[in-house]
Amino acid sequence: MWTVRSARRAAGAVIAAAALVAGPAALAAAQDGPSGAGSGGSGGAVTNDVTLDLDRGGVMSAEESLFFGGEPPEEFTRTFVVRTAYDSDHERRYAVSGVSAEDGDGKPVEVDVDTTGNTLTMRFAPAEQVTLRYDVRGGVDRVGQRQELEWAAVGGYSAPVETTTVQVDAGAPPVALACAAGDPRSSIYCTSSDMGGHEAVVARFTQARLEPGQQLSIVVGYPAGTMNSEAILDRVWSVNSAFAITPATTTVFGLVLVVLVGGLVALIRVRSRDERALRAEAANGEAPPLRRAGRGRMRFHPPDNVHPGQIGTLIDEQADVVDITATVVDLAVRGHLEIRELSHRQFSAVDWELTATGGPAGAEGGGGGGDTEGPEGAEHTGGVEDTGTGDADDPDDPEGGRDDGDTEEPPDELLEYERLLLTALFRDGGSVRVSQLNGAGDTEGSERAQRFTEELAAVRDEMYRDMVRLKWFARSPNLERNRWTGTGITITLAGVALTALLAVFTHAAFTGLAVIIAGAAVTVGAQYMPAKTKLGSAVYAHTLGFSRFLHSAAAEDIPVDEGRRVELFSRYLPYAIIFDNVDHWARALARAGAEELDRDDLPWYHGPEEWRISDFADSITMFSLTLSGIISNSRQFKTLK
Structure with a gap:
């Protein structure tokens, strides 16, 4: 999914400022679109109006008003990407719920919802006009000193989109806008974006033609504290995350190494004393x-x-x-x-x-x-x-x-x-x-x-x-070696098992490596135990x-x-x-x-x-x-x- 960070790199402040100047005229032209599209035979193309309302908890209530030009298709699908990569340790999840739909006469339209992998798909048999409603949690994240809504407002349609408008209302004036249209990884700015003027609380976006598979992604920035919400992050397994080096893991790892090195130093001191005594005794031989x-x-x-x-x-x-x-x-x-x-x-x-x-x-x-x-x-x-x-x-x-x-x-x-x-x-x-x-x-x-x-x-x-x-x-030197070798192998295997468990369920697998090293040291040192x-x-x-x-x-x-x-x-x-x-x-x-x-x-x-x-x-x-x-x-x- 297109992200806020790529949007800022792609658009930048200059493009955003240009959008503010060009916005009103483009918006006026776009607002004439739905009626024209609804009567013009565009061969099944869709025009839609999207409103996104954010409450204080950061839950986004979405309403998509879809107008099908010409003969409506037998089935229409709307697909959402509900999981995206966030960082090396986490995936970002968008929780979509409360899905419903009705036709232009207010009659319910049955919607089939299917979640597969990272996508959620809604299917229904469209009428000339269908209003699709759903709620989304996890769309708002804390970024620096502000909060940002990041969402693919339009996209995943099984039919082309002739024109679209998106309005976002969080009950507070937005401080920044960004958008991108086209393929999911596109950095091309949308047709227009508009914050509605001084102290306006509604952000607006418009976009002309979108082919099936293309999308309109938006980012709206708000002052920190506007909403009590953060992104929903699910931890994902990776070598880097499983073996995270943190103060806690390095402390435990260091303690084990100190014990090993301390034992080695003590052994050297003891052997040094023995060597001095041996030199005196050796003269007798x-x-x-x-x-x-x-x-x-x-x-x-x-x-x-x-x-x-x-x-x-x-x-x-x-x-x-x-x-x-x-x-x-x-x-x-x-x-x-x-x-x-x-x-x-x-x-x-x-x-x-x-x-x-x-x-x-x-x-x-x-x-x-x-x-x-x-x-x-x-x-x-x-x-x-x-x-x-x-x-x-x-x-x-x-x-x-x-x-x-x-x-x-x-x-x-x-x-x-x-x-x-x-x-x-x-x-x-x-x-x-x-x-x-x-x-x-x-x-x-x-x-x-x-x-x-x-x-x-x-x-x-x-x-x-x-x-x-x-x-x-x-004791028999051979039995003593075998006993310590067995102990070392047992510790090593326990360390491997512990490391595997820590890697699966925590970030502290690095700690388990210390146990493996300790077991290996005992195994090697078994030769010197008699x-x-x-x-x-x-x-x-x-x-x-x-x-x-x-x-x-x-x-x-x-x-x-x-x-x-x-x-x-x-x-x-x-x-x-x-x-x-x-x-x-x-x-x-x-x-x-x-x-x-x-x-x-x-x-x-x-x-x-x-x-x-x-x-x-x-x-x-x-x-x-x-x-x-x-x-x-x-x-x-x-x-x-």
């Missing part, structure tokens, strides 16, 4: 991981007697691919299985055979010697050498480093997750090729790979339970010191007994896998093997006939990468890639 054992030998003794898989799970709070790979190598070093590299023509086609030994006693000279007493007091020894107890340099050692030559150590006991891993590897026999774990070969190989994948889930769960048994975590206990933090600090030792120590500077470097460096290797320093210690082990061993072989790693000990660094690196790839492809570990 930087010493060479050695202890003098039976017969005065220096033996491997990791900080807090932790196994590689335990260290890996403790560090990143996840039992992941590298932890399983390091555990397999550690089991080989300790004599529970052997790794045999198979003959191959291309380096990319290498495969390995894993063989169960039944424990260190079954290993041929295994590389396992060392002290691996568990944090709970259970002592685990290596695969070959007996390891004494006591430390000559430790004043708290009740044995005082005594070496009576009869010291015996208990056998190397497997942790539960290590036992489950060996079962997963060798459930179908005493040996398995690495390629078979990936489903290579026939259907039997695929079934074996499937079983291996399923049993890895039990291994992983047991590694988490091990963290709780050791009192390094109060909290170590005080004991777990201390052990973690020691492992950091151990990591620095493995990254900085020179192999030749480590105080180890002559002929024992292969054994010691073999024990270092699984931990080096965890700390991503495999190449350094693999090459150190290869050099030690070349010097101490009389064959191109290691007690726990055997190469093909053409293989040399100098190839070990490349071989163990390829083995770690291949096994890690197979494990990461399993369903239980895909999320940890």
